[in-house]
Amino acid sequence: MPARALMVLAAMTGVVPEVAAGEADPAESAPTPDIVVVGERAALLRLPGSAAVISDEDMRRARIFNVNEALRTVPGLFPRDEEGLGLRPNIGIRGLNPVRSTKVLLLEDGIPLAFAPYGDNASYYHPPVERFSRIEVLKGAAQVRFGPQTIGGVVNYITPAAPAEWMARGTVTGGNRGNVSGDAMIGGPALGGRLLLHGTVRESDGFRANHRLRFSDLYLKGEWDLGETQTLTLRASRFAERSQVSYSGLTRAEFAADPRGNPFPNDRFDTERLSASLAHGITLGAAARLKTTAYYHYFDRDWWRQSSNSGQRPNDASDPACGGMANLLTACGNEGRLRRYHTAGVETRLTLDHDALGLGQGDSEVGVRYHRELQRRLQWNGDTPTARTPGTGVNGGVREDNVRKVEAFAAFAQSTVDLGAVTLQPGVRAELVRYDRRSNPIDVLAGGRPTGAKTGVTSGRAFVEAIVPGLGAVWRITDDVQLFAGVHRGFAPPRVEDIITAGGGSVDLEAEKSWNYEAGARFSRRGISGELTLFAMDFENQIIAASVAGGVGTTLTSAGRTQHRGAELALKLSSRDAGWTADTDIFARGQLTWVERARFSSTRIASVPCFDGASPGTAVETGRGTVACGVATDVRGNRLPYSPEWLGSLAVGVTHGPVTVQVEAQGQSRLFADDINLVPVTPDGQRGVVPGWVLFNAAVNWVLPGERVTLFATVKNIGNRLTIVDRARGILPGTPRLFQGGAQFAF
Template sequence: MKFFPAAASARALFCVLAAPALAHAADRDNAPDPRSDMESMVVIGTPTAAEAAAVIQRTPGAVEVIPDTAFKNTPVQNIKDILGYVPGVITQPRMGDDARVSIRGSGLSRAYGSRGLSLYIDGIPMNTSDGLLDFFEVDPSAYRYVEVYKGANALRYGSNALGGAINMVTPTGRDAAAFDGRVDGGSFGYVKGQVSTGGTAGAFDYFATVSAQRIDGYREHSNGNAFRGNLNLGYQITPDVETRFHLYATSTEQRIPGEVSKAQALNSPRSANPFWVLQDQQRNVDSIRLANRTTFRLAETVIDVGVFYNYRHVKHPIFQWLDFTVDDYGGFVRAVDDRTLGGFRNRLIVGANVQNGKIDTEQFVNLPGAVKGPLASSTVDTSKNISFYAENSFYLRSDVALVAGIQYLHASRDRLDRFLSNGDQSGAKSYDLWSPKIGVLWDVDDDWQVFANVSRSAEVPTYDANSFATPANADLDAQRATTYEIGTRGRRGGIDWDIALYRSEIRDELQCLTTGPFSACSIINAGRTVHQGIEAGLGAAIPLSAFALGDSLALNAAYTYSDFFFSGDPIYGDNRLPGVPRHYLRAEVLYKHPSGFHAGPNVEWAPGHYFADNANTLTVDPYALLNFRIGFDVGAHWSAYVEGRNLTDKHYISTVAVAGVADATSEIFNPGTGRSVYGGLRYKW
């Protein structure tokens, strides 16, 4: 129920006023409560932002819906521009539009890619079939809204990861402008253009958007460009049946500056790792995704059926020259039944997911200048995953729901070694995992909810852990966690809140530890660990009359407390887990004028040191960033903004490649971006 900046267009304003989860504190006067009309409605096809907000509030746990009004007047360069004000979510940019995203400590040790988090676009998986995730293919400015399900609250998508799930939803022809174009530009050679169109013709509707982006990069050897396109075509077969086809295409090229020592990151933040420059390390991805989802309404039951195919070709010269293709395919079925049983409301969700795939990899020696040398490795990895899940909400009273759920996952990982004569890296392993959940949701009144839940989660090792050359790799276990959560969301007298407290007790946490500059990280099971913390969002509106009738001052804050530690580890004892600040705050004060003018400062603050290694020998320094934005948006036709970031030009560490034991010479740090200014102009009709 966090509140976000909003546009004043009719639809955006409705989305803001209709659902507390979407409203900005400055736009809440006379706001109707959506739950009485929308929480039990059956949505055919793609929900609007307001519909999605009403449905997500039936979750007895920490969830968010972020409308495009919250991020459209920003550079939307990477996913941090979307997730920056969601408590519990830590987004650490690396270079270009890539970033590490962690929810409740998921995947903290990854130096590349992300793990422990399921990413969807229009409900279609973006992770590879083994669970690994990159954000190069995400176009942050293409979405109508973004759903965030923390932890086991993502059961509705069948997600079983510690971090939960993020679902990015594109517009359809039924809620898109006939023309919407924008141009953004700014520091370090950043230029982006985007155009979209949408419309309807009877039962048929369409939406298409394309964007092109280039950036020289803050750091040496961090230039890149990207071209992305999204298309969806919908057809209302009958009032109770809709089908929609999706096509996503991406081509990205990105040079990688590499991790450096702490001293280099802080004293010479724009420099790259010389060895990475010598090898001209890069990540270049071409991908195509195809999907169909068909929705049926049968009385009180709605059934979604979908299929998808994802193809990706990656040309990736790093410490070696990786050339691989990914073929993922699968399908899903999900049924939602909302009816009265014996005088009590009951909402049952059941579903099944299949996601299978293959990655065909050839690995060469990377000679200076990103030249392919002799073949060093050749493998085929096959992953199969099938899951079944069910969740039932039984309303003991009209305002109290008891929620119980369970998921079963069968996963297999198989590696075929085509290079070594004895095939000693070939092998296979399978996993069978059950994850139950129970929770309660209490609507104290129309504007206040209290929730609690206990859940299990499980994560299977990714492809890069599937080395069967040593017993340690062959015997990697799935990561298991039991999470306890309690929280509340609501609004009172111009103040909005969203607070959750959680504790995850984890066995066999999967860590990817950096062991040196010329190899991939080494994946281990860490034993017993604990992730616990507080996620707190706060919004407030202060009406003003000194300057103009109807102007206001809006306060917006997101605080994340992350208390992560080993629990009696035989090597690291009770040391703190590295990789994330213990305290992290984003806060903004924004003046809003009825004309559409808005301006104000915001800060990003990570007080206190945190560790870069399991041994707790090397720390990352605290930092505070001052930013300021100014814009004009009346919700019709033209809008514009200018935003300054890190105005004091603070030198700081953005992200760290976690090590087991590190010292002052360890090259595991990525510096944050220095002082920068961006601006954008948008027109729609």
């Protein structure tokens, strides 16, 4: 291990740092062992940085269809749809590319949610949003408490506490496009503590033809008080998806003929995720609390598909038995991208109260983590469209077989120092990551042969270390108005394949690093609250796809220096809380994000494509004028791919007696799908401008007498507007008009 990182990790265990806003007061005898990122909405006023909380009430009023719809209500967030149910979320923050949420740290009750947050931080799984009681989003300097990603922000999903008294709740929902779901929760005192059991099943035809999404989720939470000073929390879950869903989008011609079409009916996506964690909390006198969490995740993913992007179509050039789309359902083979992940770790956090220690006002938190990941990656090429085993044809057999390991040590320290009207929050995080990769002899990607001939095992090892500092401050002008500012180091470790080649060599692709700045103001008084934030991110080496239109699995490369600048605004209003109305509540919430700048700021050479019969030298329209096709050009100053300039949402509603009605608008401005910023669409559909859009949703909730039954109905995309959400693998359409109705029962 590099000596500098070891010295920092050792030294930090003696630093006195900071407690998270919203955690239990030190005077409490038995603290919850949950790790809180933000806390309840009232805790936002204490944070020295931008943050947001999506409450259970917000989600119930809108009867959100998937997690993307909920996250669009948070300024700065750009969640992009894909298959329809939000099972593979694509979340971008402040102009960062949303693909597979690789620039975002996803947590559940403070525990890493991704199956490989260090070695492959891509989201191919997401639990049902019905499982959560609120969603926290943190974008400021305080995110150095978490990791490894500290670039875009932290999204923490909070599960409800196990109830002290027996309760039960069930929800059934049905709608068009084959949407049907059932959700149930039951909990109460049991086994000497409190238990909560939650289950969800859901099916949908998604947004395209030849799709059928199916998943089930079972979640168990148990809480025990071990005397007056200790608590124990057990979490366990199983998620399984068995879906007919394709990876490739549509070509330009296919989209024009049938925008919701899908020529690959035999593609399948199967997953299973098992997860367990055990968290222990103890109060150590009046001044200290210790929280320790151990976690383990198992994730198995098989995606059998005939095309990885709209240009492959499928294996036409390399599979002589295929011969084109005419033989798609008979002679054309497929590819099985098979992945298996084991992830485990243990983390300890010590919180100290400065006042109890005689150090003045404030809190501190210090933590250490040990984390391991094991990936087994296979690619089996089948000879037929429905094959689920390696074939024997020219392009059949095992094409990839390798094992990837990650071992990570992390430590952090963060303090809150109260200086009266001003509070400072310094913090620092250290990360030390070791990568190992081994390719088996038959791995074609490592130089082997599909026949399985012995060519020798290849292996490689690499290290990444980082020191991630941060400093935030908040100035309480009054109890209702605060100014805040912060700066922190952004860090994201590379994937295993981005730092070690299949042959065991070094790619020399460093960790992604940036300096992130923000300053803003927030207020909250009598039913009216808001937050305005200015932000800037300066990247030394933002990592993007080497071929921006090459699909999610393409090789990554450094884009060099990039810049992000913009502003965020969030507002919330309740006439009842403001004292304007008594029996009726007129409410509104809105957010507006302006990413004024998200651009390449250093030299980057890219080739301008010629298409539709154009000769080299023909002028092609881009977002910054025209360029000649067939030549190389410097894209410095061009906008980064998948970074819309404007994002916004606005909801207005009224609650009168038992009825709540809400109307909502969500939208975004246009974006570019490639580094050239092409405006016309290429024939494969993978390059060209993505038009902006605004969609309108409506929801009605009616609580029946007795308040045990709630009926609801929703319409998403009322105008049935056709939108495009992605071009990376070909054109993917957005949400169609969806009608939903159902009932919720409480006991």
